[in-house]
Amino acid sequence: MSLVIKRYIPLVITFLMGIIMVIATYFFAPGTPARDATALLTGSVDILVVMAGVIGLIVLIRHHSVNISKRGRFWKYSIFTIIGVILYLIIGLYGVATHPQHLMYASDLFAWVYNNIYVSMDMTIFSLLAFFIASAAYRAFRLRSLEASILLIVGALMLLGRAPVGGAIWEGLPTIATWLLNVPNTAGNRAITIGIAIGAILLAIRQLMGIERGYLGPEQQ
Amino acid sequence: MIPPELDLFAAIFGVFATIFIYSFLWKENPLSRAVEHLFIGLAAVFTLAFMYDAALTQGVWGTARLYEGNLIWAIPILISLMYFFFFSKKYFYLYRYPVSIVAGIMAGMMITGMIQSNFLVQIQSTAQLPLVGAGVWEGWPPPGLDSIIIIIGIITALSFFFFTWEHTGILGVSTKIGRYFLMATFGAAYGGTVMARMSLFIGRLRFLYETSYSDWFWAWYLVPIAVLCVVGVALWQRSKPQAED
Numbered sequence: 001m002s003l004v005i006k007r008y009i010p011l012v013i014t015f016l017m018g019i020i021m022v023i024a025t026y027f028f029a030p031g032t033p034a035r036d037a038t039a040l041l042t043g044s045v046d047i048l049v050v051m052a053g054v055i056g057l058i059v060l061i062r063h064h065s066v067n068i069s070k071r072g073r074f075w076k077y078s079i080f081t082i083i084g085v086i087l088y089l090i091i092g093l094y095g096v097a098t099h100p101q102h103l104m105y106a107s108d109l110f111a112w113v114y115n116n117i118y119v120s121m122d123m124t125i126f127s128l129l130a131f132f133i134a135s136a137a138y139r140a141f142r143l144r145s146l147e148a149s150i151l152l153i154v155g156a157l158m159l160l161g162r163a164p165v166g167g168a169i170w171e172g173l174p175t176i177a178t179w180l181l182n183v184p185n186t187a188g189n190r191a192i193t194i195g196i197a198i199g200a201i202l203l204a205i206r207q208l209m210g211i212e213r214g215y216l217g218p219e220q221q
Numbered sequence: 222m223i224p225p226e227l228d229l230f231a232a233i234f235g236v237f238a239t240i241f242i243y244s245f246l247w248k249e250n251p252l253s254r255a256v257e258h259l260f261i262g263l264a265a266v267f268t269l270a271f272m273y274d275a276a277l278t279q280g281v282w283g284t285a286r287l288y289e290g291n292l293i294w295a296i297p298i299l300i301s302l303m304y305f306f307f308f309s310k311k312y313f314y315l316y317r318y319p320v321s322i323v324a325g326i327m328a329g330m331m332i333t334g335m336i337q338s339n340f341l342v343q344i345q346s347t348a349q350l351p352l353v354g355a356g357v358w359e360g361w362p363p364p365g366l367d368s369i370i371i372i373i374g375i376i377t378a379l380s381f382f383f384f385t386w387e388h389t390g391i392l393g394v395s396t397k398i399g400r401y402f403l404m405a406t407f408g409a410a411y412g413g414t415v416m417a418r419m420s421l422f423i424g425r426l427r428f429l430y431e432t433s434y435s436d437w438f439w440a441w442y443l444v445p446i447a448v449l450c451v452v453g454v455a456l457w458q459r460s461k462p463q464a465e466d
Contacts, residue, residue, distance in 0.1 A: 006314035010321035017322055021329025041326050044297035046272070046279045048323050051301035053269040058308075060265050076251075077258040084262020092270050101282055104270040112223045116231035117238075118267055120428070121260045123421045124242040130418035131246055133411070150401055151408040158412025181409055183367045187374020188406025190343045191399070194375075195382045197339035204328035204335075215324045216317050 007219075011210040017041065018208040061085055088113060154180055229434045236432075236440045239425055240447035252454055347375055374402040 021038055028034040064078035072078075088110075095107025104110055137155070140148045160166035161177020206212040238256050245253040280294045281287045287294040300322065306315040350368035351357045357365040377399035380392060388396045432440035 006317070010314075010317040013318065013321040014325035014328065017325025018329035018332070021326055022332055025329075025333040040293065042330065043279045043283075043294070044300075045323055045326050047276045047294075047297040048301045048304075048319050050269070050272045050276045051304040051319070052323070053272045055304050055307050057265050057269055060261075074254065077254050080255050080258040081262040084259045085266055086262075088263050088266035092266060101277070103274045103277060105267075105274040108223055110270060112227065113263075114267060116228070117234060118260075118263050120231070120235040121238050121242065121256060121263070124239045124425050125257070125260065127418050127421035127425055128242065128245065130415060130422045133415055133418065137411075147400055147404045150404040151411065154405045154408025155411040155415070158409050159415055162412065162416050177412075179362065179367075180405065183370050184374060184402055184405035185409040187371045188378050188402045190347060190371075191375050191378030191382075191403070192406065193339050194343050194379060197335040197343075200331050200335045201340070204331040207324060207328045215320055217313070217320075 007213075007216065010216055011213070015208050015210065018204070057085065057089075154184070229438060232432045232434055232438065232440045233443060235428060236443040237447050237450070239429060240444060240451060244451040247451075248455065250451065250454055250458065252451055347372060373398070378402045378406075 021041060024034045024038045061082065064081045066072070067075050067078045068082070091113055092104045092107070092110050095110040096102050096104050099107040105114070137152060141152055157173070157180060158177050160169065161173045161175075161180075166173040166177070203212065207215070241252040241256045244250055279286075280297065287298075300319050303315050303319045306312045309315075350371060351364055352368050353365075357363065357368075377395045379399070380395040381399035381403060383392070383396075386392055429441050429444055
């Protein structure tokens with residue numbers, strides 16, 4: 001009985017939810033009650049994941065608080081994470097209290113912090129990759145294989161063809177870059193997309209059949 | 222209403238955060254780590270806020286939703302409270318119920334969505350490539366030749382992911398050609414990524430150079446001070462080599 005409640009019922013729920021979504025999408029026309037039920041289900045996911053986000057935030061705070069209290073590795077930096085979470089959360093809750101629709105992200109101060117503080121750090125951290133990608137190109141070049149050469153030559157042509165300096169050096173470079181993007185890149189991308197689709201569908205089927213159970217957490221609990 | 226003085230704070234913070242993060246390129250140091258940790262905290266709350274707004278708009282303020290008395294939208298809110306059993310050892314299994322609902326719905330959406338947008342549409346687009354007709358074999362390169370290259374590229378690249386048989390003989394040749402197409406795709410993605418990241422880098426440089434407040438403060442005034450902070454911390458670290466951080 002215990003095993004039924006702890007493991008089998010969640011697996012049955014997963015199966016039923018997935019099957020309802022598939023059947024409603026393929027066998028019922030838009031506007032029918034069955035198809036409208038899928039809108040309720042997808043809307044429910046939006047609501048359910050918020051609480052998952054809350055749990056994630058609590059776990060993050062707990063992890064860094066424990067790290068500070070135990071003087072763990074890099075504990076001093078955990079203080080910055082806690083400060084960031086608490087300050088931004090207070091701003092967010094203030095936004096919820098004052099916004100006419102009680103929204104958080106849409107509130108003035110929260111959006112201001114996002115646009116002026118968060119984006120500032122986000123852009124800088126992501127632009128770091130511009131430097132690391134150069135060393136990655138060097139490592140690829142050292143491989144001296146045809147595949148690595150194709151990767152680098154296409155990458156270099158794309159860079160030159162897309163940047164204004166490429167057109168200034170030779171007017172044919174933008175044309176070559178456009179052709180590379182539209183023809184070989186399309187072929188490879190389509191193959192990858194089809195491969196991803198097949199893989200994702202199989203993963204979803206495995207999940208619905210109860211073969212993939214990692215999302216349920218540890219077996220012993 | 223946001224006080225305009227906050228823009229001065231944003232400029233000062235932006236300069237220090239930018240220089241501290243870029244100091245990572247020289248060497249990982251306490252300043253870059255501090256800003257990264259602060260970013261993690263902000264990112265966590267921002268992600269939650271984004272999801273919260275989507276849920277509130279979807280479940281409460283949307284048409285015919287909870288706000289208008291459609292109480293069915295209270296059910297997912299009540300079920301979502303079961304997530305808190307994550308912290309209970311005894312009742313942990315109840316946490317699996319909302320997780321299984323989300324996993325099931327997402328799996329169903331993945332099956333229907335992937336079949337339509339990522340599988341059928343890609344095959345349909347390939348089948349519609351022009352091979353015959355007026356103007357298909359005119360100009361250079363002719364669109365018909367491009368179509369043939371794309372079709373060959375897709376078939377050979379797909380064969381690369383085919384592991385039922387060993388990649389020898391005709392299949393070996395096909396996978397080899399497919400690998401070249403895949404490398405060209407990765408090269409194009411590489412070029413695009415570099416361009417995007419360089420554009421972000423230029424954006425940060427422009428921020429440092431152009432940001433001002435009330436015609437008396439320019440952000441770049443603070444750049445040498447931020448650099449001195451980084452150098453000072455590096456020298457302090459060097460004087461204490463045994464310290465972990």
